[in-house]
Amino acid sequence: MSVTVRIPTILRTYTGGQAEVSAEGATLAEVIADLEKNHTGIAARVLDDQGKLRRFVNVYVNDDDVRFEQGLDTATPDGAGVSIIPAVAGG
Numbered sequence: 001m002s003v004t005v006r007i008p009t010i011l012r013t014y015t016g017g018q019a020e021v022s023a024e025g026a027t028l029a030e031v032i033a034d035l036e037k038n039h040t041g042i043a044a045r046v047l048d049d050q051g052k053l054r055r056f057v058n059v060y061v062n063d064d065d066v067r068f069e070q071g072l073d074t075a076t077p078d079g080a081g082v083s084i085i086p087a088v089a090g091g
Contacts (some may be wrong), residue, residue, distance in 0.1 A: 001026050001078040005035060008086055014042040025084070029072040030062060031082060046084060056087040 007015050015021050021039065025031035036043035048054050052072070059066045060083040066074040072074050075081060 001076055001080070002011065003031055003078075003080045004017045004074045005031065005057070006083040008084055010086060011045055011084065014039045025076055026085065027072065028066055028076055028082070030074060031076050032072070058085045058087060060085065073086065078088050 001024065003023055003025070005021050007019055007021060012018065021035070021040070023031045023033050023034040029064070032043055032046060033065070035046075046054060046057055053059060053066070056090070060081075061074050061076055062080050064074075
């Protein structure tokens with residue numbers, strides 16, 4: 001399945017400055033693995049040492065927060081939009 005992944009500004013150094021890239025995979029885990037294959041280093045910014053989504057990184061598949069779906073097992077149908085959004089803290 002081919003999806004479009006929206007890359008936040010802070011991670012665009014891994015994608016050569018591209019704001020959107022294509023990736024392949026039937027699940028979010030497969031999409032992240034494909035991103036890593038084509039944009040080395042990006043997975044470490046999205047996943048923690050245990051291979052889970054980092055606490056302060058939100059990921060959406062077609063506007064659905066994957067934390068309320070199946071996490072990394074969330075389906076990524078052909079043509080889906082995946083958004084990686086780092087949490088912003090402030091006071």
